[in-house]
Each structure stands twice: as structure tokens, then as C-alpha cells.
Amino acid sequence: MELTKNFTPAEIEIKWNQHWKSKQYFNSKPDHRPAFTVVIPPPNVTGVLHMGHTLNETVQDILVRKARMSGFNACWVPGSDHASIATEAKVVQMLEKEKGIRKADLSREEFLRFAFEWKEKYGGIIYNQIERLGCSVDWNRVTFTMDDHYYKAVIKVFIDLYQKGLIYRGARMINWDPAAKTALSDEEVEYKDIQGKLYHLKYALENGGEIVIATQRPETIMGDTAICVNPNDNRYSHLKGSYAFVPLINRRIPIIFDEYVDPAFGTGALKVTPAHDINDYNLGLKHNLEVVDTLNEDGTLSKAAQIFVGMDRFKARKQILADLQEKGFLLKEEEYATRLGYSQRSGVVVEPRISTQWFLNMKEMAGPALKAVVEGDIKIHPGDKFLATYRYWLENVKDWCISRQLWWGQQIPAWYTPDGSLVVAATREEAFAELKARAVSNNQNFTLQPEQLNQDQDVLDTWFSSWLWPMEVFNGITQPGNAEIKYYYPTSVLVTGQDIIFFWVARMIMAGLEYEGTKPFSDVYFTGMVRDKQGRKMSKSLGNSPDLLELIDKYGADAVRFGIMISSPAGNDLLFDEAALEQGRNFNNKMWNALKLIGMWKEKPSFIPSEQDLQSSSSAWPDNWFRSRLNEAKAEVNQLMQQFRLSEALKILYSLVWDDFCSWYLEWIKPGFEEPVNAHHLKNAIVFFEELVQLLHPYMPFITEEIYHHLTERKDGDDLCIRQFSKLEDQDFILNGKSASTYLSEGKLLKEVISGIRDARNKAQLKPKETITLHINTTEVEIYKTIRHLLAKQVNAKDIQFVKASVPNTIGTVIGKHQFYLETEQPIIQENQKEELAKELEYLRGFLVSVEKKLGNERFVKQAKPEIVEMEKRKKEDALSKIKVIEESLAAL
């Protein structure tokens, strides 16, 4: 078959994706094999995959494909997350922009219909991207966190935890997002340092005089219900029992005393606004203060503020400052470094707000979750880098605010009667039945009708659904103990970003332990963050995040996967640079061209070497060497992959293919011009290449499958993605009477000598085409006899002679303990030859001194391990003989 000049990924990727799908290779059913289960961290259904996802999905696919090729029943469950805040915001925006509809004008049902339409329209994008990337997921198992069964699971868990007394409803100070108009959990708030201002304001005292307070938020003064000072602060001790007036609105508020106030901060007098600050709220509770909420849910001033009602909080701040200044209340402004909380979702400044919400008590669940990780039942990779963070969070965990004032999500299964009593139940009927039962057991009159019940309008935090993910994708919550959950759970490894260790990982562990009684996964692999070349976080606003599909179009999926993995040290952030993708594309071409070369050989006339020839070692040497090298590399790769050091394993494979296979092995077995191919070499080359693409397949699935099918005719069903790895040979297995390690050291010598002589040729400015006669002075003639013809070919020598002394009028060089003399057609006097040798000699003499010093040190000889001392002695011997050889060479010049 005619192969294209370069590898063309586009058609090939489509072809194999279709083929794999039609063969259902990635669809898993429980069977006798051990399961290797991975659940995808569900991306936001309406989002697109960014480079962080790309890294995560690639890592997962590598692990899954490797497992599938290693005897496991691999199951990778894809899916997506409904992302309530983000998606609801997008739908609201779309409705306003495209249809001119306001959410407020829609019923809940109508809105949800639009939201599901939107999900149908855009939800496919990420699935398409996952497929394009070559992810071997089981498409029969796609799960969405708002699927019917999933919805039921979330409701079931809510009810269960409520009945266990872990979920409660109450008024607390929470983080309020005025743009999304919903509560947020503590984890959804991001704090940023900003340069703020501290305003000094004058409050008039009832009995004459004034008191000055300092505040960052003058727009909240209308919510002030006290001024607080430290009881030990002499400046204010005379104010016991007195009152002050809030500027502009003249509310009369008490002066209270509490050690909480730091006399050194500001003026030492603190205005107390219980509705708008968590610390003030606590003070308010302690001193029984009134709570005046001066803000509406959208961040505008409420009626309670009395002035500037309906104005946005930041606009109001300006107006109020102007007013205060005009009326003489504003004494001074000073620069002040502070921190502000921003909503992770909408980006606006979060408002602390008192609100009635649903909470989950986390304390009880935290204990077992901590234990599972600390005791090593769940292993975190890399190393224990995140153990401390995990521990700290769980040891200091706060209750989780799980209600959100949104529609897109699981509606809280709580029902209220007209008189305000509450019942938690899955359906109106059940709620009604329970209320009835309650009334009966209390001997009360029961006149309520089911329609009179009102369901809680709020939905649950999205993480309250995704923490069930490893279970409910197998219906583990809705159908406990079913065959699939038993087979696939606990899952094998979770691959995710370190940024969601609290949001998701810790909570999944809690839920898994609570509902399955065991951990949800055995290993957690945290990938680093993908940054741009300059080290900046990738973000939409910076526009520095490339489009995945464009990258795949440009470089091919394999190259994208290669590029992101090669620059991705385990657990560390990676700086994304398209140059790495280029490297991947070049690698594809390299393999493609090796395939072309082998293809050409297949067309050429070949000869079958005689049995004697094969036994005589020199002809079989390259095959035996590569077999040894391959086995060695395989062992390394296996070990690295087990340790999740995927980037390092890929580097080994890259060098194995490019350097050892293409640059050395193929060159060694390449037939001369117009010469027939050694059939034995050809056969082996094909087998080796087959093994190479197999090893590489988890990283670069498309090109490897393609090459696999070009190497020889394959029967139907013989596809690389399901081909099982062969067993590893013993590291010192025997080939033609010689051990693998012998081949490896011979190979090392051969490479060194070839490079050394090529270097000498270059330095002597010999043209590549100019042939030489090579004279070798060595005590190890036997080794050279085996590799003699390879050496000759590789350094363009027409002949190789063994000599016992220096050869005059040649270019001399020393490699290891061997002397080489390059005899050229035109004898060349090489000036810098002497210099080079002298430099080498100087270095070796210095080296010898250091070794001798070591060996002369009594304490070293006594205390160091014997093998270390032995090695030093060998180094000394080596250096001595090298020095001798160089001295001889120098003398001959």
C-alpha cells in the first residue's frame, strides 16, 4: 500500500473511533476478570473542555487503556454535571438576549423546559471533544447529574441525612451572590487582596459630643444597631450607657463594650452591623442587638435602609460618601489593604447575609473520611503533597450550606404547611401521609389537603449531587447492592485537579463511606494546573486558553496527547506551549516514516540467512541487542506507570522509539544500496515495532493502531487497543548463549565508539562521503569482531584493522580504553588533535587524584559500603589504563 509522505491524522482518527465503537471494545459488562473502573470527573454540561480537562482526560485514558491491555475489565464512565449556578446563569442570559424573556416571567416548569432544551443543544459539545481526544469511555454508560435516577438518588440521600439528623434548616450568616441571587458555600468564595479605603465617620452622641468610627463600608451605616468599644479603652469608658445617632438617618443606637474590639485598629470604636458582617453578627447575638438588613437580594439597598432605596450597593456607597461629606460627618479617608470575597461563579463581590438555608453537619462524616486517607486506605498521588491540606480541611470542617436559590437542580424535598410546619419527604403524597400520621399520633384534628402543601423552592448545591458520582453512575444509591455496583465499586483511580480536593474529593469519600461502607476509589491522582507559556492561569478572560478541537485539527489528537503529557510532571503545574505539540507531531512523522521504511523492505527482494549465520551471532546481534533493550525499557515503563509517573514513562518510550529503534536499530539492519533484505531482520523489525506501538498505545492510540494494521495483515478483531501485553522477560534472559545485559553493554560500547569516531571525523572536517580505514588498538578484540561490520557501516569505513601500536599519519582518538586511528585517503595533519588529547589527559589525571585521595582516606575505606570502595578501586584502574592509552597516543603524534 502506498503511504502518504507524512502522517495525516484527520481521517485516521475518524476511522479508528468508528471501528472501536462498532466493535464495542470500550463497553464493559461485569465478567470474571478483575474490574478497573474509572469515573470521569463530570465536566459542566454546557461548557467546553479546556486544557485542564484535556490533561485529566488524557491521564485517565492512558490508565484505562493500559489496564484494558493488561487483563482488566476496564470501565470508564463518562458523563457531565448540571452545574446549577453556571448553567442557570447561561440560560437566563440566553433567554433575555435571544428571546427577550425574563426569568421572573416564567414558571419554574417553563424555565426548566428551556434549561433542558439548552442542555440538549450544548451538552453534546463536551462529549464530542472527549471522543475526538480518543478517550476510550463506555458510551452506554453516559450519566448526567440530572438524570431521573440520579435526581432520585440525590433526594433519597437528602431525606436519609435529614432523618439521621445531619441536615438541618436555619438562619445563619452565609455568603450571598447578588448576581446569581443565591447562597454559596464557603468553598465557592475566592478571596482577593485589594487596596480599599477606611473612612472615619463622626456619630453624634445623645448627651452631646461625638464618637468617631472607622469603616470600609459606609453604605451599611443604615444597618448599624450599635457602636462597640473595648472595655479597657480609657478613651471611651465614660460612655457607658450612652447612645449615639447614625448619621443621615438618625437612628438611636447604644454604645456597647466588648473585648472583641481592637483598640489599636482605626479609632478603636466599631460600628456594629449585624446583618452584613459575620463578626458583627456574632457580636449582635451576644449583646442581643437588632438586625437591620439594608440590602435586597440583588445587592440594591432595601427599604430598611431608608435612603437610596433601590440603588446598587456600590453606587450607594459613592452617594452616601458625598452626603456624609457635605453634612460634615466624613472626617478622613485612608488607604487600607484588605481582602474581599468574590463569587467563584459570577465573579461579583460576595455579600455576607443572614439567611435561612439548609445545612449539612459535616463533623461526623469528616472523621472516617480523614481516617481513610491518613491510614493509607486511599492513596493520594503524587506523594503526600496534599495530605496536609486534606487533613486541615477535615479537622476544621464547617457545616455545608447546601441550598441554592435557583431552579436548575434537585428541588429540596421539604414541604411546608400553611401554618409553617415542615416535613421532609420525596413526594407531596408522602409528605401529606407523614403529616397525617403525625396528627393521628398526637390525637390532633387533621383537615389539611395535599394541595395546601408548598414545596421548598430552592435546589441543592451541585456538589451535593456530584459527591454521589462513583456510586450512582452504577445506580448504587437508587438500587443498593445491585450487580454492577458490587462489581465496579470501589473504583480504581480518580484523576482530578487539586483545586477540587474539598469541593469534591473529600465529600465523595464521605458519601462513599456513608452509603457503601467503603472508599469510593483506591487511588487519587492529582494533576497540576495548566498554565500558559508565561505561567499565567488559563482563563476565558485572558483568552489564553486554546481551543481543543482546533489543536486537534492542527496537530492531531495523538500529538495533543503527547504534547500535554510530555510536559506534565506528576502533580506539578505545566506550562502549556504549542512547541510540545509540534514535538508530538514530529514524533508521529518519525514513526510513520519508520513504517514506510519497513514497508519498502517488504517489497524488496530478501534473503534468508543460513542457520549457521544466525548462530554466528554477528548477524543476529542487532536483533538480540534490541530485544534486550526493549525488555529493559518495558520494565522501566511498567514501574513508572505503576507509580503514576506517566510523563517519565512517555519520555522513555519516546527515546526508545526515536533513538534506539529508529536511529540505531533500523540503521544497523538497513541493507546496503541495491542489496536484498535480511528476512530475519525484517521479521524481527516488524515484531519489535509491533511491541513498540503497543507500549505507546495508551498514550497515542490512533497512530499506533494505524501502524499496527499496516505492519502485517490482521484478522478481524485483532486490534491493538485490546491486544494483551506479553509477560516481561527476566532482566537477564539468554539469547544465542549471551545474556541480555551483555548485549546492552556491547550496544553501549558500540554507540559510544560510533559517536566518538563520527566526532573525530567532524573535527577533522572529513566529508561524510569520504571513506576511511579504521585501525583499532584494543585488548578486547572479541567484542569488536561481533560488531565490526556495524561499526564499519556507521562510520563509513571501508575496512577495519586491529593493530597493536599507533598508526602514523592518521587521525587518532581515544574512546574508553580503546585507541582508534582513522586512515584517510589524503593524510591530514590534525593540529587540535594533540590539544584534545592533552585536555582529556589533564581531566583524567585530576580525576585520578580525587579517586586516590578517597581511597587514601582511612575512614572512607573503613566506613563506606564495600561495594562503593570496590567501585572506587575500579575507577582508579580505569583511569590509569585510560591515561596510559592517551599517553601512548600523544607520544605517537
Place this chain on the structure above:
RNA sequence: GGGAGCAUAGCUCAGCUGGUUCAGAGCAGCUGCCUUACAAGCAGCGGGUCCGCGGUUCGAAUCCGUGUGCUCCCA
């Protein structure tokens, strides 16, 4: 303020249990090659007080302390 991590070639990083597989890889750079698989390539080469200082040790890029500079998490 509390905690964690990082600092090695021009750039991005490997370097696990201290000792030639210990100073490495890939890019970039330089030199020479359009050699009949591949110029998106081939062959070769040069680059480093392993952040500063102190300690432990026969021996430190590696372990400990300290200083400096970055990054992240939490309050």
C-alpha cells in the same frame, strides 16, 4: 497571620532510599549534511558556584538549620 511547595543549562523541567546509570532530558543554540524512511529530517558539538550561608557525614544537588526570591492553599 497559619500551612504547603518550589529554586538545577538560555527556556521548561527530571534527578525516588546520600556514593559514575550524578550533574541529565526535551526544546532553543552552534557546526556539517538535500546520505536512496523522514529537512516536521540526519550526524556531531557547546552550555550549569545544582539560589546564598552554615551544619551533619569519610562523602551532599540529594539530609538538617537559616536567609533570600517566587507560587499555591487556608483564615
